Amino acid sequence: MEIEVKGHSGCSIDIVTENSELYIIKGSENKDYINRLYQQTEKQKQAEKQEYRHIRIPHIYAIKKDNHSIKVKMEYIYSKNFIAYFETSGFEKMEYFITSITTFIEEEIARSKLSTIDTTIVQKKFEDIYKKIKENKFTGKDIEIDSLMKQSKVSFNLLPTQIEIPIGSCHGDLTFSNILFNDTNYYLIDFLDSFIESPLIDMVKIRQDTCYLWSTLMYAGTYDKLRMMILAEKIDTNLNEIFSRYKWYRDYYHTFQIMNFLRIMQYAHEQPIINYLKKVISNLVKI
Template identity: 50%
Template sequence: MEIEVKGHSGCNIDIVREGKKLFIYKCSEDPKYLDRLVKQAEKQRLASMYEYQHTRIPQIFCVDRSKNKVSVKMEYIYSKNFIGYFESAGFEQISYFIKALILFIEKELKESTMQVVDKQVLLEKFKSVGEKLIINSVLCSDEDTKELFESSLQIFEKIECIKIPIGICHGDLTFSNILFNGNNYYLIDFLDSFIESPLMDIVKVRQDSAYMWSQLMYIHEYDQTRLNIISEKIDRDITAHFEQYDWFRTYYKPFQLMNFWRILQYAKEEQVIVYLKQVIKSILYEF
């Protein structure tokens, strides 16, 4: 028995019944995606070796790679997505979820060390964003985007020294990559980050809690007011906790700015582009 579900980023996802059990199969024949899928699976498998309070990592059973295809078999989790969970969760459940997020990132911090990162790493990454904007048929001639790019470049060039925790991170810790099963939270779709830092996970969480990105991408009806109230609660508590760290207070904003540029570089839809430029403008205004 196979149930097809929606995939993205060059990957097909199927739920497959084998005997009495269900499994997830993620497969790709896209040459540009093969290495990425293998790295995602390896990162998820490594993450599953750590013990987190309230947070779980679906088990990777095998990774099969041939010349033209990669197939990953993993544990199937009966769960809700963030929209379904937030619409039915009570205050205590949301507080429990926030605590789990904080504990997860704090565990990452314990596995990381404070290191100096050459600011050239940030500048090179932003240079690659500029190269992708040039070949983006919608954005390549957009004057507003060019002005925002130059303003952002000035911010990155002014950074003298970057000292942040380096070690491990999920890499794409958005609400849409969390599966909700009661008071257990399963993290999926791990992603290589250009800097492996817990700071990047805070950036991705707040991509949703502060800027509602995953809500914008959701195509079905939902209670927007309720979701906004919950997201704002999550954002306040996450921010309040991590503001105790100097590296968060100093480097969160430039890394969030970079994060939204890395999303914008691939954008083609007008609604998405308008939204992303508004977010970038709002972040620039904070400097």
């Protein structure tokens, strides 16, 4: 049996066997990551309490945390990554996947409350990202990025002083790479605290992959890129059509997507990724 598990930077992932059962142990001794992983796990535990029609959340069995380390024991899921799943899935599974994701987000919307927020929160976040991009040695002196930042600022300045969006529930990092695919069961992992807990964030994050194929950049293996593009475009068209029922999505998706890619840019340190981000942001600010 071949089991492939990859962790993101900052934490280790081990598969352990106890009483013939497999478990995942996710851990970190990185001080910067301990609290982040703890918060992620707490968010996952909260999400686990909810009932979703198509989406599942791996069960958290135990959290061991002190000042020096954290260890989280969770359910092991037999699954495929998104590339392996999409490569071998027919149209009927793709339709099921689209339904599952949209139902999940609509359930989030139902649990959230349409709230008025002061856009200084968004503008402050933008200023914070701008500062970090300037401090990043890989992006700080890039004239092109600086120009994109100035163009992006226009989008944020155009926001009204207050905006109305649903606040209450979101995964926070709903990308293909944070979904485990097990036939027609989709398990969400790696929940993330967001600066605004809104389903709009999840709409933005999932379209980061369906529209901009972000997660494929992280995939080292070979795959049929054209098939992936066809598939992503189909999912994206459907999601965008469904999401567009909401006025707040139509009004603010674009600005929040710019913010999303700028947030990635602040930590970017590889030139191919920086080039990709410049291209995407450049296209977004033109709209």
